[in-house]
Amino acid sequence: MAARFGLAGAAIIGFFFLFFPQQLLSVFGMREPAVVEIGVQLLRVLSVSGLFIAVALTYTGGLQGTGDTKSPLYISIVSQIVVPLGICFVVRQASRLDPIDRHLDRNSGRSCDAMRAECDSIQAGKVAQHRGRY
Numbered sequence: 844m845a846a847r848f849g850l851a852g853a854a855i856i857g858f859f860f861l862f863f864p865q866q867l868l869s870v871f872g873m874r875e876p877a878v879v880e881i882g883v884q885l886l887r888v889l890s891v892s893g894l895f896i897a898v899a900l901t902y903t904g905g906l907q908g909t910g911d912t913k914s915p916l917y918i919s920i921v922s923q924i925v926v927p928l929g930i931c932f933v934v935r936q937a938s939r940l941d942p943i944d945r946h947l948d949r950n951s952g953r954s955c956d957a958m959r960a961e962c963d964s965i966q967a968g969k970v971a972q973h974r975g976r977y
Contacts, residue, residue: 846901853897859889 864886
């Protein structure tokens with residue numbers, strides 16, 4: 844029953860992510876075309892993956908509630924480490940990593956050289972932006 848509620852909630856939110864991504868992004872002041880393009884891709888990926896995430900969280904929470912803490916641990920290790928690294932490896936071997944690939948990887952967990960490079964470039968931009976202010 845709880846999984847159905849989670850799935851219904853994710854479906855409602857996913858509907859807005861899928862059909863109204865530009866409007867949702869504009870609520871947060873994102874109007875730059877390049878940012879909106881990447882944001883729309885991310886929201887569309889999240890509209891589908893949110894369904895699976897909601898169900899998975901419900902079941903792992905239920906397992907933890909019954910006192911079974913080892914199964915959710917193993918599920919988390921596989922879903923947060925093994926699967927994302929596998930996705931990164933396959934995508935990197937097959938092609939170059941585009942923003943959509945990073946969104947797909949982000950949805951299955953945080954990893955990959957692309958994420959590290961993205962964080963490094965963001966950090967470098969922040970350092971350059973604040974240089975001279977201190």
